[in-house]
Amino acid sequence: xxxxxxxxxxxxxxxxxxxxxxxxxxxxxxxxxxxxxxxxxxxxxxxxxxxxxxxxxxxxxxxxxxxxxxxxxxxxxxxxxxxxxxxxxxxxxxxxxxxxxxxxx
Amino acid sequence: xxxxxxxxxxxxxxxxxxxxxxxxxxxxxxxxxxxxxxxxxxxxxxxxxxxxxxxxxxxxxxxxxxxxxxxxxxxxxxxxxxxxxxxxxxxxxxxxxxxxxxxxx
Amino acid sequence: xxxxxxxxxxxxxxxxxxxxxxxxxxxxxxxxxxxxxxxxxxxxxxxxxxxxxxxxxxxxxxxxxxxxxxxxxxxxxxxxxxxxxxxxxxxxxxxxxxxxxxxxxxxxxxxxxxxxxxxxxxxxxxxxxxxxxxxxxxxxxxxxxxxxxxxxxx
Amino acid sequence: xxxxxxxxxxxxxxxxxxxxxxxxxxxxxxxxxxxxxxxxxxxxxxxxxxxxxxxxxxxxxxxxxxxxxxxxxxxxxxxxxxxxxxxxxxxxxxxxxxxxxxxxxxxxxxxxxxxxxxxxxxxxxxxxxxxxxxxxxxxxxxxxxxxxxxxxxx
Ligand SMILES: Nc1ncnc2c1ncn2[C@@H]1O[C@H](COP(=O)(O)OP(=O)(O)O)[C@@H](O)[C@H]1O
Ligand SMILES: Nc1ncnc2c1ncn2[C@@H]1O[C@H](COP(=O)(O)OP(=O)(O)O)[C@@H](O)[C@H]1O
Numbered sequence: 428x429x430x431x432x433x434x435x436x437x438x439x440x441x442x443x444x445x446x447x448x449x450x451x452x453x454x455x456x457x458x459x460x461x462x463x464x465x466x467x468x469x470x471x472x473x474x475x476x477x478x479x480x481x482x483x484x485x486x487x488x489x490x491x492x493x494x495x496x497x498x499x500x501x502x503x504x505x506x507x508x509x510x511x512x513x514x515x516x517x518x519x520x521x522x523x524x525x526x527x528x529x530x531x532x
Numbered sequence: 533x534x535x536x537x538x539x540x541x542x543x544x545x546x547x548x549x550x551x552x553x554x555x556x557x558x559x560x561x562x563x564x565x566x567x568x569x570x571x572x573x574x575x576x577x578x579x580x581x582x583x584x585x586x587x588x589x590x591x592x593x594x595x596x597x598x599x600x601x602x603x604x605x606x607x608x609x610x611x612x613x614x615x616x617x618x619x620x621x622x623x624x625x626x627x628x629x630x631x632x633x634x635x636x637x
Numbered sequence: 638x639x640x641x642x643x644x645x646x647x648x649x650x651x652x653x654x655x656x657x658x659x660x661x662x663x664x665x666x667x668x669x670x671x672x673x674x675x676x677x678x679x680x681x682x683x684x685x686x687x688x689x690x691x692x693x694x695x696x697x698x699x700x701x702x703x704x705x706x707x708x709x710x711x712x713x714x715x716x717x718x719x720x721x722x723x724x725x726x727x728x729x730x731x732x733x734x735x736x737x738x739x740x741x742x743x744x745x746x747x748x749x750x751x752x753x754x755x756x757x758x759x760x761x762x763x764x765x766x767x768x769x770x771x772x773x774x775x776x777x778x779x780x781x782x783x784x785x786x787x788x789x790x791x
Numbered sequence: 792x793x794x795x796x797x798x799x800x801x802x803x804x805x806x807x808x809x810x811x812x813x814x815x816x817x818x819x820x821x822x823x824x825x826x827x828x829x830x831x832x833x834x835x836x837x838x839x840x841x842x843x844x845x846x847x848x849x850x851x852x853x854x855x856x857x858x859x860x861x862x863x864x865x866x867x868x869x870x871x872x873x874x875x876x877x878x879x880x881x882x883x884x885x886x887x888x889x890x891x892x893x894x895x896x897x898x899x900x901x902x903x904x905x906x907x908x909x910x911x912x913x914x915x916x917x918x919x920x921x922x923x924x925x926x927x928x929x930x931x932x933x934x935x936x937x938x939x940x941x942x943x944x945x
Contacts, residue, residue, distance in 0.1 A: 450670065452666070452669050452670065452673075452698055452702070453666040453669055453698075453701075453702040453705060453706065454666035454667050454669060454670065483673075483694070483695075485695050485698050485699055485702070485757075485760070486699055486702070486754075486756035486757045486760055487702055489756060490753040490754055490756065491753070493751050493752070493753050494753045496751070497751060513688075514688065514691040514695075517688075517691075518695065518760065521759075521760060521763045521764070522746060522756055522759070522760065523746070523748045524748075526748065527748060527751065555824065557820070557823050557824065557827075557852055557856070558820040558823055558852075558855075558856040558859060558860065559820035559821050559823060559824065588827075588848070588849075590849050590852050590853055590856070590911075590914070591853055591856070591908075591910035591911045591914055592856055594910060595907040595908055595910065596907070598905050598906070598907050599907045601905070602905060618842070619842065619845040619849075622842075622845075623849065623914065626913075626914060626917045626918070627900060627910055627913070627914065628900070628902045629902075631902065632902060632905065656817045656819075656822075657815070657817070657869065658814070658815065658816050658817070658822070658825075658869075659813070659814070659815040659816075659869075660812070660813070660814050660815075661811070661812065661813040661814075662812050662813075663810045663811070663812070665810075667836060668810075668812070668836070670832060670836060671812075671829065671832040671833055671836060674828050674829065674831070674832035675825065675828065675829045675832065677828070678824060678825040678828035678829065679825055682821055682822070682824060682825055715811065715813075
């Protein structure tokens with residue numbers, strides 16, 4: 428019912444591998460934002476999110492992703508999301524964000 | 533969040549094998565009682581309950597079991613409960629019903 | 638009589654059988670997950686399938702997030718949620734006594750001009766069958782949203 | 792002012808930070824599972840472990856079952872649940888406007904003379920750290936129960 432974030436940098440591919448476990452909502456979105464911002468301060472590279480354990484996200488969490496994507500786009504970097512659950516896929520379709528993020532798997 | 537009951541009679545051992553799936557509370561206890569009563573009308577033999585999928589039971593459900601046990605005791609039959617989850621075991625201990633039913637495994 | 642009571646009153650006057658559940662909860666982010674689980678339990682009890690239960694969880698969370706972030710009036714206050722359970726329909730009211738806004742002025746999300754906000758109401762309207770927002774500047778907001786059990790309504 | 796409000800008032804007058812959650816729900820069996828999930832969500836949010844969350848689920852269900860089966864006054868009525876969230880303690884009030892009873896007359900369960908009922912209040916007292924029942928014949932019952940986060944209190 429809360430959020431845990433696992434991060435590590437893939438030197439071979441030159442991108443961040445992030446695993447999100449749990450729920451991103453108005454309570455946990457701040458934690459997500461801080462983590463992402465500190466990642467980009469360390470290395471401004473594309474972020475690949477494994478969402479297989481992401482149970483829930485709503486507009487607060489999507490807003491954080493949009494904000495981070497904007498920063499990445501300045502350097503032509505991306506957010507890639509893999510293993511998305513159907514309920515979250517639906518939300519990305521509805522909002523059109525499936526065309527903004529790179530969705531895989 | 534509701535209750536499903538699987539029943540079959542073990543002719544070799546001469547007892548009812550019952551599997552309880554879900555929750556027994558004030559909403560579902562009536563269904564449990566009716567099932568047990570119809571079992572005993574068919575064959576008044578001991579009842580062995582597999583509680584591995586029983587997620588929840590409270591005093592309403594325990595009351596049903598006590599009522600059925602009373603009928604069985606008239607014929608020296610028993611209620612045997614196996615594979616009990618810790619939270620339900622705790623309830624049986626607290627109420628002393630672990631001494632009244634036969635608890636196995 | 639506030640907006641929520643007024644709308645609820647209309648309902649009560651009709652003759653179909655309805656159950657009312659009322660929840661008053663602190664306007665703080667940590668309680669939104671509690672609200673999501675409560676709506677999931679109600680919708681599950683009514684027989685909604687998993688996909689629709691998820692829709693309710695997201696929609697109510699969006700409404701509550703707005704009540705908490707925009708609707709806030711006093712720092713430590715509660716806001717109200719009401720669930721109306723009918724045979725074929727679950728209706729939810731989320732009501733705050735916050736600052737209110739002009740719902741007509743809301744813009745739809747623009748993918749060519751990404752903003753970090755502005756998705757909440759749009760998501761609610763996409764996921765629910767009926768949505769109605771009544772907001773008065775300085776007095777607060779009530780958002781009413783319903784979804785039907787069957788697939789006939791879209 | 793009814794009993795519940797009176798006791799709640801005492802609480803409000805103290806200075807420690809508390810959150811109040813209020814739930815009004817139909818006095819019918821099908822809603823008890825909704826209440827169990829709500830208390831589980833609140834207790835989980837507070838950091839209670841799985842065993843204590845189960846204790847809350849059982850205790851609140853016992854209290855609500857009593858409100859529904861004995862407390863009932865009108866056929867279609869709601870009853871009230873209030874949760875007081877403190878740093879180290881969750882307190883729950885379950886209040887009905889039903890027929891009430893004399894709590895002092897309650898007998899403990901007797902294993903040599905099994906009855907099908909009479910376990911509910913006994914179970915609540917076993918699982919919770921503090922239990923207080925205030926009942927007035929003809930006016931209704933409020934049961935107050937609390938449990939602490941830490942293990943220091945027993
Ligand atoms: N309960 C509310 N009280 C006051 N203003 C609100 C409320 N709900 C929504 N709004 C207004 O409507 C706007 C759009 O809301 P929404 O679509 O949820 O996006 P976001 O909350 O991300 O801005 C908000 O920015 C706010 O100005
Ligand atoms: N909310 C209530 N309103 C009226 N009577 C109650 C209430 N709660 C408990 N009682 C009385 O106390 C008795 C004992 O309750 P309990 O221990 O839960 O066992 P049971 O409900 O199985 O009888 C009940 O039989 C009833 O007479």
